[in-house]
Amino acid sequence: MARSFDTLTAAEIAAGIAAGDFSAAEVCAAALDAIAAREPEVQAFLQVTPELAQDAAARIDAARAAGEALPPLAGVPVAIKDNMNLTGTRTTCASRMLETYESPYTATCVARMLAAGCIPVGKANMDEFAFGSSTDSSAYHPTNNPWDTTRVPGGSSGGSAAAVAAGMVPLSLGSDTGGSIRQPAALCGIVGMKPTYGAVSRYGVVAFGSSLDQVGPFGRTVEDVALAMDALVAGGRDAYDSTSQEVAPAFAAAAAAAGEGLAGVRIGMVPAFMEAEGLTPEVRRGVERAAQTLADAGAEIVEVDLPHVDAAIAAYYVIGPAEAFSNLARFDGIRYGYQEPGCTNLATQSALSRAHGFGDEAKRRQMLGAYLLSSGVYDTYYYAAQKARTLITADYNAAFAQVDAILMPATPHAAFRHGEISDPTQMYLSDMYTISLNIAGNGGIVVPVGLGEDTGLPMAAQLVAPAFADERLVTYAAAIERGLANGNNGASVLGVAPAFAGKGGELR
Template sequence: MTQLHTLSVREIADGLQNKQFSSVELTEHFLKRIDTLDKDINSFITVTPELALKEARLADELRAKGDTRPLLGVPMAHKDNLCTQGVLTTCGSKMLSNFVAPYNATLVENIANAGFISLGKLNMDEFAMGSDNESSYFGAVHNPYDLSRVSGGSSGGSAAAVASGLVPVATGSDTGGSIRQPASFCGITGIKPTYGRVSRFGMIAYASSFDQAGVFGRTAQDCAYLLQAMSGYDPKDSTSVNKDVPNWLGELDKIDGDKPLTGLRVGVPKEYFGEGLNNEVKAVIEKSLQTYVELGATLVDINLTDPKITLATYYLLAPAEASSNLSRFDGVRYGYRCENPKDLQDLYTRSRSEGFGAEVQRRILMGTYALSAGYFDAYYVKAQKVRRLVLNDFLKAFESCDLIATPTAPTTAYPIGASLTPAEIYLGDVYTIGVNLAGLPSLSHPVGFVGGLPVGLQLIGKHWAENTLLNATHAYQGATAFHKELSPIAKS
């Protein structure tokens, strides 16, 4: 019972079904770990023990009455930009530090309907703007492999909680790499599905044409359980696509044999292996690609848009959308309101300048500039045209391969408080951003270590081909043991 946090989602589900432990015992185990260990990690903003234990008791009662939902009573936690009814939903910001959501996001509702139990809300970069989880109003999240280093961002709390054994799985969101980069830094698996696969209703927006919710777990199989539960069409979200959700878990169970990836063509873009990529990280990535070859895959040389171009395109378009989306936070309707405003102008100015942190203000200003008269055509419109060219390059590459493999991040996790410029921090997402510009599904999984810190491999799939990503990763994880490595915190 002391090692429940090391079990996979399947092992937890089987244990509950076979009455090896109850949902209450399981929930108490994770809540105790959070209470004991999270003071060093800071992965949670809000823990909901009373609500979680109430749901756990109900799950045990329903199971005793014959409820056969396989995931009934399995604990998890949500990134704090997902609205959860009756629970604080802060987006990691002072602006929403007192906001209690009056409704559930659709994906939160879907996950609850599958039987999962939420333990609380997870720390994040403010309004999902960041690559290291240092912009959170509630403080930086610490990497469970080295507490002096960042966890990645913006979903750093979700990644760190899973890697610390505080939850088996967690939700995240990915606007430019915010699931994949922290998954790489924390040595776990994280998947961003195709844009439109998971409803965005109830997810507080950063950049609406980029944002997509996804999942963290130790393995592809763990991720598939939660992704299966949360995906599906939602008429409340105009960007949700009415498309059947495949049985990803069923496909994973069919993977077998010495060379399960025979016939799989893996594209390797030279543009992602050049200047800026740490040599030791590059060596680990190249070794992992050889493992894919040993499993039957074929490596194919492809060309993609220079990732520095995708980076520049993203940092014009995403801040522009953020400028528009965040205009609603004005000190009038909800959220932070300055004290004793002199007039309406003062209310707006001080509420926003006091409520938003430096990084959010920086991106609002960048976006407002790009949208302003005289610069709209020169910057925003041109960037939209480049976005289409980026997608075209991906589509052309997929004519000769089934998935694309790149480094997830150019380095391992760097120290908290490192004197990096905003531009240097933005470069941490240089390999992940193109995927969001094109709306493609993508996944990062652990493939080794450099100096004791995890390294992740990014896999990119065709639109709606999450199964290809999950199957390939599952086969890799069946032949390797990097996903079984536990962080020092998870071992405690």
């Protein structure tokens, strides 16, 4: 009898393979069938890798047949954001600049997911070089939100989020520089986590903002995201990333602890966030529903203040472009990447290669970064942005002296339509609730809280914890997930978008 692949969580897939209920090859085939059936409408991938997936599945099945102990995510399909190197694939960053670039090695974060037994089914679409909040700036094609394909999935990790929400994979990896995991997770109705800066190695991930970037997982349940986090940190500190820190793989245990209740836990809420201009009533109601669920689990909800957080967007759009300008200077059309034909000298070739290889948003951010780092401007803006960063970090530290975590919106609104926001500055405001975490370096997790009463689209809440207290995030998010599901009020974890549930991808 056929069984729908997308009804299974990553935990259930790994358990089923370990028990012999089905094979990794069967799961792999179901995932590839689901991609073939759903990809034309969603366009979540830039490259599908059936050979890599089938080889990984065969190794899992051979290990089980030999009686070997299987890794924790054995046979679980995973999609990889296309700014992460994986040997045997291209790493394009969704840019013409790197259209033919072959990964020379595998990023540490990807290697750890593969070591945990995951099956790599492909590279996911993204905003070019991670510059965006819609995935519309990809040089190849936009990605569509599985809940409404006329709308964006968010960005920059929109392909990674859409692949999970469309039921093509149960897990994916994204990167988050200003909200690029949490915002698409919220718009696609799935769970997305940005760990504390330094918790996960960035070695092998193409850099956007080196002091802001962090890798994290997407999944349909908190448990699955917790299992992915355990895999990402299990190898310990990465010597190839100087910012990498030792983090205990205790996330799955922390998620399970939600069943014990939250007595004694204090959750902060920032009144200014709930009254901010641009926050829609349905998002506000969703966050309030999450707060009530935490309270029902035994937590105390208290007010806290983050007095300098209004400066976060301004500081981000100084620090981010400045670091992007520095990081993307290496793409000069000479050593690798797009090379303008017919040039007779290096200066012309570099200038024209960059002009024609980068898209509009990539050029906009690099030009802004060049200006901000120029003589006479640097002192005025860059120093001020770093001072604002210090104040915002201090605000979070002061708040966490009073509470265990902070609950806030993840996005001001539901997913918007393709082309609906054309003004870049308005697009930047889509990340108004996420950017301050990258500025301060704290971890955050987004958990779905149901469908909006006005739009019928996914709503989400965001939890923030002190630096390197990320295990709290999965405990509290799991409590929200559990409470909403038990309440039977239609606000449980959303899972696969209805239009794609059961469409292809069956285990037989």
